[in-house]
Amino acid sequence: MHFIKLDAIGSTNDYLKDLAKRLALDNFTVVTAESQTAGRGQRGSSWNSEPGKNLTMSVYYRFSDVDTQRLFVLNAAVSIAIVSALKAAEIPNLTVKWPNDIMSGKKKIGGILIENNVKTATEFESVIGIGLNVNQANFEGLPNAGSLYTESGRLFEKDEIGIQVAQSLKKQLLSLKTEDGKIWKEYNESLFRKGKPTVFKDEFGKQFMGIIVGASRDGLLKILHEDDSVKSYGIKQVAMLY
Numbered sequence: 001m002h003f004i005k006l007d008a009i010g011s012t013n014d015y016l017k018d019l020a021k022r023l024a025l026d027n028f029t030v031v032t033a034e035s036q037t038a039g040r041g042q043r044g045s046s047w048n049s050e051p052g053k054n055l056t057m058s059v060y061y062r063f064s065d066v067d068t069q070r071l072f073v074l075n076a077a078v079s080i081a082i083v084s085a086l087k088a089a090e091i092p093n094l095t096v097k098w099p100n101d102i103m104s105g106k107k108k109i110g111g112i113l114i115e116n117n118v119k120t121a122t123e124f125e126s127v128i129g130i131g132l133n134v135n136q137a138n139f140e141g142l143p144n145a146g147s148l149y150t151e152s153g154r155l156f157e158k159d160e161i162g163i164q165v166a167q168s169l170k171k172q173l174l175s176l177k178t179e180d181g182k183i184w185k186e187y188n189e190s191l192f193r194k195g196k197p198t199v200f201k202d203e204f205g206k207q208f209m210g211i212i213v214g215a216s217r218d219g220l221l222k223i224l225h226e227d228d229s230v231k232s233y234g235i236k237q238v239a240m241l242y
């Protein structure tokens with residue numbers, strides 16, 4: 001693995017995407033930054049992280065012989081790679097809030113932003129961005145956010161956590177083609193609030209009670225409704241209400 005450590009940058013994902021345009025990068029080229037000035041999150045949001053306290057990293061990987069119609073498996077593999085690294089660090093109550101928020105108990109401690117550049121039907125390159133709150137103690141105005149520190153009461157060597165996450169990611173990505181079934185099983189077993197009655201809001205703003213039964217391979221969330229029907233939802237069609 002090749003690590004590039006930056007002091008400050010707009011976004012590690014943007015930096016790595018730009019580098020990939022100019023150079024032939026090795027797989028598992030990892031970029032980390034002490035601080036991001038324009039960190040990006042899911043669905044156009046920004047990702048704010050206290051400088052020097054947390055992990056902000058991006059990993060480059062070029063896939064071949066993978067069905068680009070089935071890219072959601074990559075989200076699942078990255079999510080369980082992070083959970084597995086954090087389990088080893090004894091972080092309590094780890095789950096994945098669909099599709100890929102990393103949770104400890106009820107707090108979001110990490111997020112994933114994967115940006116793919118599809119080359120052919122079976123070939124694509126990915127920049128896998130990971131933001132993990134490590135030693136940050138305060139999350140003003142973000143009642144649902146936490147860090148490894150707030151949830152475990154321990155401070156961590158963030159570079160060490162970064163190496164553990166990168167190694168775990170390498171293991172999962174190398175098994176993507178052969179262990180696809182295992183990845184799905186683990187991802188589904190790790191889902192936040194699976195099997196528990198939960199309040200959701202649909203795309204029309206209507207609230208309903210349902211129970212998560214799992215996620216399908218195309219990335220849809222399957223929810224059991226009170227009338228016993230199971231419906232599948234895409235990312236823009238449902239939100240879980242805390």
Ligand code: BTN
Pocket residue numbers: 010011012013014036038039040041042043045047055056057058101110111112113129130131132
């Ligand atoms: C989310 O919204 O949950 C995803 C957050 C992803 C943040 C990481 S930090 C490293 C990489 N660079 C970015 O600009 N974003 C990702």
